[in-house]
Structure formats: C-alpha cells, structure tokens
Amino acid sequence: MTTQRSGHDQAAGEGDVHAAIASLRFAAKDVDTRAVRGRITRAIGTLLHAVLPGARVGELCLLQDHASGWSLEAEVIGLLPDGVLLTPIGDLVGLSHRAEVLPTGRMQEVSVGPDLLGRVIDSFGRPLDGKGPIKTVHKCPLRGKAPNPMRRRGIEQPFPLGVRVLDGLLTCGEGQRIGIYGDAGCGKSTLMSQIVKGAAADVTVVALIGERGREVREFIERHIGDALARTIVVVETSDRSAMERAQCAHMATALAEYFRDQGLQVVLMMDSLTRFSRAMREIGLAAGEPPTRRGFPPSVFALLPGLLERAGMGERGSITAFYTVLVEGDGTGDPIAEESRGILDGHIILSRALASREHFPAIDVLSSRSRVMDAVASGPHRKAASVFRDLLSRYNEAEFLIKVGEYKPGSDPLTDRAIDSIEELRAFLRQGQDEPSSFEETVSWMSRLTA
Known part of the structure; x- marks a missing residue:
C-alpha cells in the first residue's frame, strides 16, 4: 500500500513540475527582452574603446546610431579590465556618443x-x-x-x-x-x-x-x-x-x-x-x-x-x-x-x-x-639548369674585365664558353608578357643551350 501511494505521489509531483514549466513559458512571452548593448567610451584614430560585457576577441559587432541612421561593423581585437578594444571595418565619419555597440555573436565568415x-x-x-x-x-x-x-x-x-x-x-x-x-x-x-x-x-x-x-x-x-x-x-x-x-x-x-x-x-x-x-x-x-x-x-x-x-x-x-x-x-x-x-x-x-x-x-x-x-625536376633538367647557372655566374664574374678590355680569351675555357653564349642565355631569360612558353619547350631549349 505504501509503495502504491509513493508511486502516485511521484507521478503527481512530475505533473506539477510540467505545469510550472508551461506556466513560466506562457509568462515569458510577455517579458520585454533586449539584446546586450554596449557603448563607446573613446574613439582615437582607428581604435575604439567600448564597454561590452561578454564580448569575445574576433567577434563582429555592429555600431548603430538610431538618431542619424548611421551604422558600421567593427571587430573585437582586445580585452581590457574596463571594456574591449574594437577596430572599425570602414570609415568612422558619422560616429557619435549616441552610437550603441551590439555584439552579433559570430565571427567573420x-x-x-x-x-x-x-x-x-x-x-x-x-x-x-x-x-x-x-x-x-x-x-x-x-x-x-x-x-x-x-x-x-x-x-x-x-x-x-x-x-x-x-x-x-x-x-x-x-x-x-x-x-x-x-x-x-x-x-x-x-x-x-x-x-x-x-x-x-x-x-x-x-x-x-x-x-x-x-x-x-x-x-x-x-x-x-x-x-x-x-x-x-x-x-x-x-x-x-x-x-x-x-x-x-x-x-x-x-x-x-x-x-x-x-x-x-x-x-x-x-x-x-x-x-x-x-x-x-x-x-x-x-x-x-x-x-x-x-x-x-x-x-x-x-x-x-x-x-x-x-x-x-x-x-x-x-x-x-x-x-x-x-x-x-x-x-x-x-x-x-x-x-x-x-x-x-x-x-x-x-x-x-x-x-x-x-x-x-x-x-x-x-x-x-x-x-x-x-624534388620536382628530372635529373637531366637539374643538370641543364646547373650548367646554365654556372655559365651565367662565370660571365658575371668576368664582365668587368671584359668591359675594360682586360680579359684574355683562352685563360679559362668555361669562361670563354660563357662569353660566347651570353646572348643566347639572355635570349632565353627574356620573355615578352604575351609570349607563352610550355614547360617542355623551356626544358628542351635550355638543354640545347647547355649541351
């Protein structure tokens, strides 16, 4: 008998809880709710100080002046003991002390x-x-x-x-x-x-x-x-x-x-x-x-x-x-x-x-x-590029002597080759803006120059 009564009491208690929840939901419909709003306390250069409880770094906020219709987005970039730092996404012309700060609760997407x-x-x-x-x-x-x-x-x-x-x-x-x-x-x-x-x-x-x-x-x-x-x-x-x-x-x-x-x-x-x-x-x-x-x-x-x-x-x-x-x-x-x-x-x-x-x-x-x-070029390609670089380097080292007439042909066969082929090397390196060259053509031309 006692067991039956306790079960009955438990069911009645659960019914009371559900009824209370339903009553609270009905009453909540008439409650005047407002989103969290902050205010600008300082605007210097491109930085805004604001009081905005619960804001997160990286969160988007909306600055609004209802009197003038002005609005602008800003992003939270830092937290202070007495507020947050925001940087505006746009021009601050039109900002006033009337502007409110509304957190959006979202990051930029x-x-x-x-x-x-x-x-x-x-x-x-x-x-x-x-x-x-x-x-x-x-x-x-x-x-x-x-x-x-x-x-x-x-x-x-x-x-x-x-x-x-x-x-x-x-x-x-x-x-x-x-x-x-x-x-x-x-x-x-x-x-x-x-x-x-x-x-x-x-x-x-x-x-x-x-x-x-x-x-x-x-x-x-x-x-x-x-x-x-x-x-x-x-x-x-x-x-x-x-x-x-x-x-x-x-x-x-x-x-x-x-x-x-x-x-x-x-x-x-x-x-x-x-x-x-x-x-x-x-x-x-x-x-x-x-x-x-x-x-x-x-x-x-x-x-x-x-x-x-x-x-x-x-x-x-x-x-x-x-x-x-x-x-x-x-x-x-x-x-x-x-x-x-x-x-x-x-x-x-x-x-x-x-x-x-x-x-x-x-x-x-x-x-x-x-x-x-x-890692991506073939062996013959890398070899041709190495020879090309060597020829270019040798010519650059001898260029001053060539200009003043002090270079003596025959003193270094590789430098002689670099001097003889420099115009062909430069022709390869020069390329017009509307002069496409396929990868295969490029490697083939470079291989011929360095053979």
Whole structure:
C-alpha cells in the first residue's frame, strides 16, 4: 500500500513540475527582452574603446546610431579590465556618443561559390565590377586553420607557370609558396601577369592590397585580360581602413582554400604581403602594442606564419601561392622580407639593374632559389639548369674585365664558353608578357643551350 501511494505521489509531483514549466513559458512571452548593448567610451584614430560585457576577441559587432541612421561593423581585437578594444571595418565619419555597440555573436565568415569566378570583389565579397549580385552556395571561416601537416600531400610534381626563367631555372612545385621580392619599378606587375596567364591552374585568386585606385582597373584589363574568366580579384585600395586592407589577405586565402577543398589546383597571388603587414602594424600600434623592428609590433610576426601556412598542398587540391614583398635593394634588414623568407618555400629576387636595361622578367637568377626544385625536376633538367647557372655566374664574374678590355680569351675555357653564349642565355631569360612558353619547350631549349 505504501509503495502504491509513493508511486502516485511521484507521478503527481512530475505533473506539477510540467505545469510550472508551461506556466513560466506562457509568462515569458510577455517579458520585454533586449539584446546586450554596449557603448563607446573613446574613439582615437582607428581604435575604439567600448564597454561590452561578454564580448569575445574576433567577434563582429555592429555600431548603430538610431538618431542619424548611421551604422558600421567593427571587430573585437582586445580585452581590457574596463571594456574591449574594437577596430572599425570602414570609415568612422558619422560616429557619435549616441552610437550603441551590439555584439552579433559570430565571427567573420566568407560566402563562397563557383559564381565568384570572373568577378572583382572587396574583402566582404561585395561586387565592385557592376555585374550584379553574386550567388554563393557555402560559408567558411574568414581566418581558417592551416591543414594538419601530417595530412598534407607532399610536393612532388612540377607546376608549369609559362615563364621560362621560372620553369627552367627556378622550377616551382604544385603547392609551393614563393615570395617575389623587389622594389617599385622592377616589373612586378609584368611578372604577376605572366604567371596569372601562363600557370597551369584551374582557379586563380588575386589579392590587391593597398593599391592605388587608378591601378586596379589597369591591372585587371592589361595584365589579367582573358584569364579573368577563371580568376577572382579581391581588392582593397590604399584609402580603405587598416582592418579592410588586412582582411583582403584573409578573404583571398579563404577563397583559395574553398576551391582547394574541391580538389582543384589553385594559384593564389597576393600583392603585397608588405601592405598586409603595414595594415596589421597600424592596428597593433593603435591597440597599444610596443613597436619592435622597423616599428612592427610583435603581433605581426605572430600572424604571418598563420596566414602563409594556410596555403600549400591539401588532402585533395592544392594552393600554389605567390606573395610579393616590397623591399629596397636586396631586402637586407627588412623585417617582413626576412621573416617571410624563413617561412616560404622559395624566393624570386627582382633586379632594378635588369629592369633598367629593359630585361624582363627582371629576375636575378643567381640570387633566387626554389627549395623544391630538386624534388620536382628530372635529373637531366637539374643538370641543364646547373650548367646554365654556372655559365651565367662565370660571365658575371668576368664582365668587368671584359668591359675594360682586360680579359684574355683562352685563360679559362668555361669562361670563354660563357662569353660566347651570353646572348643566347639572355635570349632565353627574356620573355615578352604575351609570349607563352610550355614547360617542355623551356626544358628542351635550355638543354640545347647547355649541351
């Protein structure tokens, strides 16, 4: 009897709980709820201080002034004892003390899809080319993680670029990451154009970071041309905020990652890594970080590997990446040049002396290196490239003596051969912007020159 009563009491108790929950739900419908809102306490330069409980680093927030209708997105970049640091994604003109800060609860994402091919967009995926809206099919993180190093495929196959000096003497592999180092006026745009047009890629993603506005359309029309059909161009010009310029690099990399994950061969061309680093310097210094080498805060050197390691081989597809770096001379002492050389798989040095002689592409072959050439080039190919380099080096060593008339023919047979063949070597190294050369033709020509 006691057992029956206790079971009856338990059932009655459960019924009371369910009734109470239902009553609370009904009452909650009439409760006036408001989202968590913060307020701006300080705005100096490109940095905002705000009181915003519960905000997370990397979270997107919306700044709104209901009185004027002004609004702008911002990202949380730091936490303080009395609030948070935000960096605006756009122009702060119009901000007032009335503005509220609304956390969105989400990190930045990228809308991706095949309809992006042939389009020019900004770092938010908004079209800049006037061709109408873009249909996307998927979202992925703006700042993705690098692939697991143990699950990456190795770099085993050459990646033809259509540029003789690169295919022959600085052979790149599929999934390699290469830096292009040079000062302004060294033919950087010309070389980028040749790679975009000649590379054996399914998709090309070009990031133009901090470029002059007038140069963007010129680069697309003159240097990309018909290759735009399989290319996505991401643009943030020099007048945009530091966050937008920095985001341009992440946006382009995220797009390349999406197509790599579809099993495609992707070329990522970023111009330039220097301007990305300068944008991050602006953000870091505004946040109060201490300046170190050349005024760059420590966060820049922590962020570079994270960005560069996202490219390369994946489990299915690949991203073969080229990053331009603006340097003076050979780049000695430039912190971004030195840091990136230690991360990337090769470096291409552009020579102002060659460019001044109208020798394009103006690549200093003897100062440039591809770290994967030995793994992807055949034995005869490597041998021919070694002989070519040796001949070029011997001529450079004897060039001064030749010019002043002090060189004596017959003193060194190999140097004599280098002098006799220098014009043929230079003809191989020179290549017009619209003068494609297949990988097989390049290796065959180089083999004949060095036989």
